[in-house]
Amino acid sequence: MNNKKNNPRRDFLKTSALVTGGLMMPFSMPGAFAAGSDVIKLAVIGCGGRGTGAVFQAFETGHNIQLVAMADAFRDRIDKSYEPIFNKYGKDKVNVPEDRKFVGFDGYKEAMKDADVVILASPPGFRPAHFEEAVRQGKQIFMEKPVATDAIGIRRVLAAAEEAKRKKLNVVVGLQRHYQSNYRETIKRIQDGAIGDIVAGQVYWNDGGVWVNPRKPEQTEMEYQMRNWYYFNWLCGDHITEQHVHNIDVANWVKGGYPVKAEGTGGRTIRTGKDHGEIFDHHSITFTYADGSTIFSECRHFPGAHNRVDETFQGTKGKVYLSAGNHGVITDRSGNEIYTHNRENNPNPYQVEHDELFAAISKGEYKFADAENGAKSTMTSILGRYATYSGKVITWDEALNSNIDLMPERLAWDAMPKLLPNADGFYPHAIPGKTKVI
Numbered sequence: 296m297n298n299k300k301n302n303p304r305r306d307f308l309k310t311s312a313l314v315t316g317g318l319m320m321p322f323s324m325p326g327a328f329a330a331g332s333d334v335i336k337l338a339v340i341g342c343g344g345r346g347t348g349a350v351f352q353a354f355e356t357g358h359n360i361q362l363v364a365m366a367d368a369f370r371d372r373i374d375k376s377y378e379p380i381f382n383k384y385g386k387d388k389v390n391v392p393e394d395r396k397f398v399g400f401d402g403y404k405e406a407m408k409d410a411d412v413v414i415l416a417s418p419p420g421f422r423p424a425h426f427e428e429a430v431r432q433g434k435q436i437f438m439e440k441p442v443a444t445d446a447i448g449i450r451r452v453l454a455a456a457e458e459a460k461r462k463k464l465n466v467v468v469g470l471q472r473h474y475q476s477n478y479r480e481t482i483k484r485i486q487d488g489a490i491g492d493i494v495a496g497q498v499y500w501n502d503g504g505v506w507v508n509p510r511k512p513e514q515t516e517m518e519y520q521m522r523n524w525y526y527f528n529w530l531c532g533d534h535i536t537e538q539h540v541h542n543i544d545v546a547n548w549v550k551g552g553y554p555v556k557a558e559g560t561g562g563r564t565i566r567t568g569k570d571h572g573e574i575f576d577h578h579s580i581t582f583t584y585a586d587g588s589t590i591f592s593e594c595r596h597f598p599g600a601h602n603r604v605d606e607t608f609q610g611t612k613g614k615v616y617l618s619a620g621n622h623g624v625i626t627d628r629s630g631n632e633i634y635t636h637n638r639e640n641n642p643n644p645y646q647v648e649h650d651e652l653f654a655a656i657s658k659g660e661y662k663f664a665d666a667e668n669g670a671k672s673t674m675t676s677i678l679g680r681y682a683t684y685s686g687k688v689i690t691w692d693e694a695l696n697s698n699i700d701l702m703p704e705r706l707a708w709d710a711m712p713k714l715l716p717n718a719d720g721f722y723p724h725a726i727p728g729k730t731k732v733i
Contacts, residue, residue, distance in 0.1 A: 335656060338364035338410035340403045340425055341417030342376035345439055345469075349414045350380055352649040353437075354388060358657050362389045366397040366406035367417070368521060373398065400706040407432050412656060418521075419537065420444045420530040420702060423451040426666070430455045433462055435656050437649065439469040441540045441673040442666070444532035446697040449674045456666035463661040467652045468669030470544045472619070474651065475644035477636040478545065481615060481623035484634055485549055489625050490610030493550055496590040498542035499603045500534075504596030507570045517703070520712050526572025527722075528680075529701035529712060533574040535561075535683075536676040539594035543679070544672035545606045545617065546582065546590045553671050554582035554590070554678065556690045561683030563724060565597055573714055573724040580679040592679060686727030697733040 337353055337360050339346045346367075353360055362380065367373045373396050381389045397406045403425050407413050415425045415438035422442045429436050436459070443449045459466050472478045485493070508523040524530035531537045547553055559580030566576035577595035584590070605618035613627040623636030655662040678694040703712045716722050 333359070335360045335653065336363045336409060336411045337361065337414065338366070338406045338412075339376070339414040339416065340366045340406060341415065341421075341439075342367040342372040343416065346414055346416030347376040347380065348645070349416055349437060349439070349469075349649070350376075351383070352646050353412075353414070353653060354384055355646060356650050356653040358653045360388070360412075360653065362391055363409050364395040364397065364406040365391055366402040368398070368400060370396075370398045404428055407434055410434060412437070412653075415439060418524040418530040419532055420448070420524075423448040423455070426452055427455045430459045430462065430464060433464065435464055435652070436466045436666075437469070437652060438466070438666075438669070440544075440669060441532055441536045441676065442468065442669045443673055444528055444530065444536060444677070445699065445701045446674070446677060446695055447700050448702075449670050449677065449695065452666060452670040452673075456664070456670060459666060460664055465652060465655055465661060465663045466666045467648050467663045468665040469645075469648065470541060470665070470669060470672065471644040471648050472541060472545055473548070473665070474648040475619070475621075476641045477621045477623035477638070478548075478617060480636055481617055481625065481634065482545075482548060484625060485608070485610070485615060486551070489613065489633055490608070490615060490627075491612035492586075492588075493608050493610050494588050496546055496549065496588075496606065496608035498539075498546050498590060498592050498606045500539040500542050500594040501601065501603045502596065503598040503600070503602065504566060504576070505534075507568075509570050515708050516715065517706075517708050517710055517712060520572075520714075523570060523572065526570065526574050527712070527714060528573060529703065529714070531574065532673075532677065533578075533680050534596060535575075535578045535580075535592075535594050535680050536673060539578070539592065539679075540673055540676040541619075542594075542604070542606055543582075543592060543675050544668075546592070546608075547668075547672050547675060549606075549608050549615075550584050550588070550590070552584060553675055554584050554691060556583050556688055557581065557678045557682040557694075558688040559592075559679060559682045560686070560727065562727070569716070569720045569722075573722045575683065575725070578679060578683045580682055582675065582679065681732035684725035684727065684730045685732045686730075687732075689733065693733050699732060 339350050342365055365373050412435040413429045419441045442452045510519045520527045557580050561575040561578035563576050580592040582590045608615050616624045621638040621641040625634040626632050681689045681694050703710055
């Protein structure tokens with residue numbers, strides 16, 4: 296995890312090829328799928344929109360998959376997820392009786408037991424515990440990004456990632472740009488030296504924001520925060536971590552490493568209501584890498600303002616533009632195009648990540664070890680949050696070693712999260728220059 300100036304991008308990419316997904320390991324995965332004819336049993340942990348979508352994508356791979364268990368903190372989320380899945384795929388593909396619908400904070404442990412593959416899609420604060428348990432039980436894993444919300448959680452994921460490698464468990468993380476054709480093809484050319492050494496870059500996730508779930512009178516504080524999870528850092532990590540991690544991850548991918556420090560600014564300008572919890576609505580950060588190059592990172596949730604979600608990078612020989620809209624353009628220093636990605640040949644990356652994972656599992660291959668990069672790119676976003684919340688220059692090592700624990704002492708509906716509203720119903724939030732993050 297140390298960033299060394301004498302560790303060039305090429306060496307990083309060589310040693311971390313497994314992290315980005317797609318390098319075949321020279322050994323087979325233990326399991327029952329080598330013949331390609333056995334049923335692959337699937338469990339989904341976290342039955343919101345993303346978990347439900349991931350189940351659909353697993354079935355659309357065309358492999359012999361059966362959903363056998365579902366788990367969520369809320370029963371209504373399970374029911375809302377189960378209905379469209381069953382209606383489309385029927386009882387042959389969906390075998391989830393009542394005794395395999397697990398409700399509550401600990402149901403994930405039982406839900407995993409009968410599965411070969413688990414989908415981890417609960418709010419990110421729960422990801423470290425869920426990932427640890429999946430690895431402990433020896434499951435093949437798809438887990439959504441981000442993989443944690445604080446440094447303590449990151450350290451847990453990194454330790455579990457090493458154990459997953461030892462057990463030869465496939466792990467795919469939902470940083471789907473690693474499975475998107477325009478990113479793969481364009482970044483391969485960058486790695487081959489098309490624009491020389493990367494000296495600077497800019498990455499953006501600027502849009503109007505997301506949903507809000509207002510408080511209901513009958514809810515406990517724990518239930519309210521869980522229902523409105525996007526606005527509480529123990530669950531979400533702020534939108535720099537929950538969304539902007541995608542663009543930050545691309546910066547790390549292009550740079551072939553992780554930053555050594557961050558500094559920046561942020562705050563709450565527009566999204567300041569009671570139901571907006573504690574998170575900022577804008578962050579602007581400069582990440583500095585070991586070679587002295589810098590990447591500027593910006594994300595904001597301003598309704599009605601200009602939207603931008605993309606990445607640009609400048610090298611000693613040219614520049615590149617990338618976006619989730621299938622753009623991939625490389626130009627030389629004079630602006631002449633060196634490469635333009637064919638935008639007609641871009642399968643859905645959300646589907647591709649499942650296609651490739653289940654193809655490996657069905658063949659008994661150990662091919663994907665995304666968890667380490669998923670953890671370190673998530674940590675990069677947390678480093679950025681630490682910088683904006685504190686108003687300080689924060690180093691990678693300081694951030695990674697932070698012992699500030701965001702998780703509640705106890706997970707139960709009558710338990711209290713650590714962050715509570717004041718008498719007027721507003722939550723305390725970070726104040727740059729005063730807030731401690733390490």
